[in-house]
Amino acid sequence: MTIEEVQARLRAAHARIGHEGRFALTLTLDGREDCYITHWFRPEPLAFEDCRAVGSGDLAGCLAALDRYAASYRRHPTIEEVGRTLGVGAGTGEPDRSATRYYLAAAE
DSSP: OOOHHHHHHHHHHHHHHTTOOOEEEEEEOOSSSEEEEEEEOOOOSSOEEEEEEEEEEEEEHHHHHHHHHHHHHOOOOOOOHHHHHTTTTTTTTSSHHHHHHHHHHHHO
16 A cells, blocks of 8 residues: 555545544554554644544554544534524624533533
């Protein structure tokens, strides 16, 4: 498998999860075929970035784990998207307090 094919698989998985965060693929360069994939994301808009392990082992196993991860991933709507759904703060480009309040009420 070429690096371009691996990149295409990573891009396709990233699109399937709604382009949330980023994937990192780490490969060993000592002759073994070890690798691991992680997903870096922000759980909340103002939070620090968090990391979730997606897969480890050989490249084929990592890519299979990536496909399973993307298939089971549940995209989280942004505060702005929830506000637009509820008709609050639409079109301003900035979340307002009422959109945040509705977001918290909808999340509970």
